[in-house]
Amino acid sequence: MALDLTEYTNARKSALKEYSNYISQGRNGYLPFLDGILKNIDIVTEVDLGIVDIPLRKIRGTYTYLRSISFARNFMPLMDVDTEFAVKWQHVYDVQTSEGLNDPIKVYEYLNWFYVIEGNKRVSVLKYLNNYSYQGYVTRLVPKYDETNRDIRLYYEFMDFYKKTGINEIWFSKEGSFNELWEIIKDFCPTSRLVNYEDRFTYFQNAVYNVFRKIFYDLGGDRLPITTGDAFLDFLKIHGIRDSVSDDELKAIMRRFISEMEYHRAEQAVEVQKSPKLKQETGFIGKLTHRLRSEKLKVGFAHANDAASSSWVYSHELGRMHLEHVLNESVETVTATKLPENIEAAPALQKMIDGGCQIIFTTSPSLINATLKVAMENPDVNMLNCSAMHSFKHVNTYFGRIHEPRFLCGLVAGAMTRTGKLGYIAPFPMSDVISGINAFTLGARMIRPDARVYLEWMQTWDYKSATSGCTARIAEQGADIICHQNTLANRQFNREYGVYTIRQDENGEYVPDKYLAVPVWNWGIFYEKYIRSVLVGGTRLGHDTASAGRMLNYWWGMDSGLLDFFYARTHIPVETQKLVEFFKSGIISRSFRIFTGPIRDSEGKLMVDQDEILEHLQILMMDWLVEGVIGSIPESRGYNPLSDLSTGRIAGS
Numbered sequence: 001m002a003l004d005l006t007e008y009t010n011a012r013k014s015a016l017k018e019y020s021n022y023i024s025q026g027r028n029g030y031l032p033f034l035d036g037i038l039k040n041i042d043i044v045t046e047v048d049l050g051i052v053d054i055p056l057r058k059i060r061g062t063y064t065y066l067r068s069i070s071f072a073r074n075f076m077p078l079m080d081v082d083t084e085f086a087v088k089w090q091h092v093y094d095v096q097t098s099e100g101l102n103d104p105i106k107v108y109e110y111l112n113w114f115y116v117i118e119g120n121k122r123v124s125v126l127k128y129l130n131n132y133s134y135q136g137y138v139t140r141l142v143p144k145y146d147e148t149n150r151d152i153r154l155y156y157e158f159m160d161f162y163k164k165t166g167i168n169e170i171w172f173s174k175e176g177s178f179n180e181l182w183e184i185i186k187d188f189c190p191t192s193r194l195v196n197y198e199d200r201f202t203y204f205q206n207a208v209y210n211v212f213r214k215i216f217y218d219l220g221g222d223r224l225p226i227t228t229g230d231a232f233l234d235f236l237k238i239h240g241i242r243d244s245v246s247d248d249e250l251k252a253i254m255r256r257f258i259s260e261m262e263y264h265r266a267e268q269a270v271e272v273q274k275s276p277k278l279k280q281e282t283g284f285i286g287k288l289t290h291r292l293r294s295e296k297l298k299v300g301f302a303h304a305n306d307a308a309s310s311s312w313v314y315s316h317e318l319g320r321m322h323l324e325h326v327l328n329e330s331v332e333t334v335t336a337t338k339l340p341e342n343i344e345a346a347p348a349l350q351k352m353i354d355g356g357c358q359i360i361f362t363t364s365p366s367l368i369n370a371t372l373k374v375a376m377e378n379p380d381v382n383m384l385n386c387s388a389m390h391s392f393k394h395v396n397t398y399f400g401r402i403h404e405p406r407f408l409c410g411l412v413a414g415a416m417t418r419t420g421k422l423g424y425i426a427p428f429p430m431s432d433v434i435s436g437i438n439a440f441t442l443g444a445r446m447i448r449p450d451a452r453v454y455l456e457w458m459q460t461w462d463y464k465s466a467t468s469g470c471t472a473r474i475a476e477q478g479a480d481i482i483c484h485q486n487t488l489a490n491r492q493f494n495r496e497y498g499v500y501t502i503r504q505d506e507n508g509e510y511v512p513d514k515y516l517a518v519p520v521w522n523w524g525i526f527y528e529k530y531i532r533s534v535l536v537g538g539t540r541l542g543h544d545t546a547s548a549g550r551m552l553n554y555w556w557g558m559d560s561g562l563l564d565f566f567y568a569r570t571h572i573p574v575e576t577q578k579l580v581e582f583f584k585s586g587i588i589s590r591s592f593r594i595f596t597g598p599i600r601d602s603e604g605k606l607m608v609d610q611d612e613i614l615e616h617l618q619i620l621m622m623d624w625l626v627e628g629v630i631g632s633i634p635e636s637r638g639y640n641p642l643s644d645l646s647t648g649r650i651a652g653s
Contacts, residue, residue: 005081010089015076022073032061033068034108034115042144049138050102050320055169056127057136060113062120069081071120075127085536092121096129104326107134111155112171114138134166149174170209170229177233182238191244199637208243215251223257231261238373240343256376260393272616273554274401276529296332299323299531302349302355302371305362308335313337316363316386319523327527330535345370353378361398370588371395382534388432388555388620398526400430403619404438404587405519405565406483407594408580409499410443412517413481414451416501416577417444417624422453423474423482427456429622429633438484438626439594441534443626445578454479455631477630481516525561526554530595555616559588595619600627 015634021052022029029387070079079085080131105119116123119136126134142159146152154175161166161178163187172178188200195203208466212235213228221231225249230259242250259355307314324333334352339345343366351375352360358381362371365387375383375394413422422444424434437455444451454477456470474482498518556562565584569577587593595618597608603623608614623633 003087003090005086005090006126007093008077008086009081011076011089011098011124012078012081012086012111014074014128015072015078016075018072018076019078029072030078031068031071031073032115032350033065034061034063034110038141039112043141045142045143047140049140051135052138052168053133054105054114054136054138055108056112056123056131058112058168059107059116059123059127062116063108067116067120071124074119075124077121077124089121089124091127093128095267096122096125101126101134105134107136107138108141109138110141111143111151112158112168116434162236165204167201167205167209169213169457171230172233173227174231175231179228181233181236184233185241188241203242204229204243208241211247211250212254213496216252219251219255219258221254221261222262224258226261229443234261237343237369238376253376256394260372271442274392274553275557275558290551293393296330297531297535298356298358299333299582300336300340300349300352300360301330301333302336302345302352302360302362303365304339304345305327313363315521316361316523319521319525319527322524323527323531323645326524327531327535331531339367339370339574341366343369343373345375347638348373349383350378353381358382359531360384368395384530388430396553397585398530398554398556399432400521400562401555402519402563403435403594404558405563406436407439407443407587408565408567409483409517409519409583410440410445411447411580411583412443412572412576413440413483413499414441414447415579416516416572417448417451417481419478419480420448420451420452421477421479422451423471423477423479423486424453424455424629425470425474425482427458428456430541431622434622434625434633435595435619437629438622439625442599444595451628453629453631455629457634459634482512514571515568516571517565520564522562522564526556530554557587558584559590601625602627602629602631 019029047089062071068441070077070085072078073607075090077085080433092101101120101122103122106117107114107119108117109115114136123133130234140159143155145156155174157178158171161182165183170181172181185201185204189197189203190200190203190207192203192207203376209232212232216222216228216231221228224231235254239253242253245253246624269560286534300318301320303310303313303316307317320335334355334357336352337347339348341364347602349362360371360374360381362368363386365385368385370381370389372392372395375381375392379394380481382396383394384396384398387397393477412632424437424440426437441451441453444453454474456474458470471482481499481501499516501513501516537546558564563581567577567580572580583592587594591614595608595614597612598606599608601607604627607624607626623631625631
């Protein structure tokens, strides 16, 4: 009886279609072969990994050229139906469908892709049947480490992760992601009592990642221009490890998560409000609206620190107290302090909502993951995060153009320095920090063109633990004036913050001497205007949207009153005071724009052309330092919001 080759014929049709598609694009339609890939690659060692469960989607090709021309790129067979190859392929198919294939294949693994040495037909059949994985003897080919090759750097990160976990299915496009995932799962303990602790990573791969991957694809996540691993890591940062929820519950959570990521790919998704345009109460109607409310509007404020130790929190607490004072008949506020700067802050935010809060302000960018998680789970609550960088579908952001008063600080420093050498102490390389450094330097060099600004990074929010060392290093360069980044409203801002001269005390340590100037946040201005708008219906509860359904974020400047600038008149000459007031008026009236070209970077490259004016997006995307800054922008340590692959896009202006 003749062998029925129906399945082989169908598989070959798929191969011919794939082959033709590649050829029509001017590309090779045959299966990739490892011999060709490794032609110019220096393999330093081979590692026997033993028998490994290999995801079939990770089997990319075969070992030799002669074998590769038997298959199209999708691993389907190309040989004619009347060949011995076709008969053997069909036989493998029949064995798999009747009793199942058992013999492991032999493969090489290179850069976390697998290339078949023995078992090409088995792989072809299994892929045709849409099987998920198959066991194989794996030999890893390790390339020589190459600092200039991003793929090899990433692969070395993967090998370290694999050694700890045995997980080979997850892949990232961004360096550092494997380390981030390890920190999340290293202490993972399965909820199932049937799983041994030693097998927890296998369980994690199968019960957590693979479940996520299936639902992600079912919901159309594969349309996004990121790897599934990239999306998975962002999901874990927001929602944590979900290994005990039903598929339906997980699907509902992921549907909102994917909509958040899709939002960031949309054109003109966000409108940025640069000056107050909120609806305010007027006369009798406004007062009547307030009285008609059956109960006070409950507003929550969530901080990563507390007012006793943080000037940043203190400035927001002043704003909260102002809000309660001016709207005491209509508003009640609650506060949560010292929240974890990660997803573990979410329960505290949820507790606020359960307690009746309809609006919550989270006052630190480090709380964005927790804010986003709770916002997606409570879409009827207004969630706002104080940050300049991100835009989200479920969270509004608010911040101020802090570079405006920092420019004025630079004017004062440039006018008062004797040496022409200034210092700048900054926390983390965030968008508002970099633009602030540049604005300060431009201000200083407007008065003193030869001024040099020596930059030191604390890489912490705790100024007390880091300022001393930074100050000493700056002083050793001959600087006589320092600008401290944490220029925020504080009960002792005249000592530790703002622009000040330095001196040596009796112990030989450099300490602040004469306070010169400081920017100040007036958060009460924003909170009052925003809540008044809510009370009269100008800003609805739920997502705060602008025209055309776009999300509305806030980026107010000195013209709104949100930011101000104070200076010590007793130490600053009258001529300098007049100059500062002139530029302050220009900033407020918008007749003077700080980032107007020509502007060169610290390497002398022209970054802003003559008469060109940088706008919102360009200012927040600054990843360069202006001419006159002595220093560089480091990689951030300790401040790690969401991956910029999915949720880090800056809002368009």
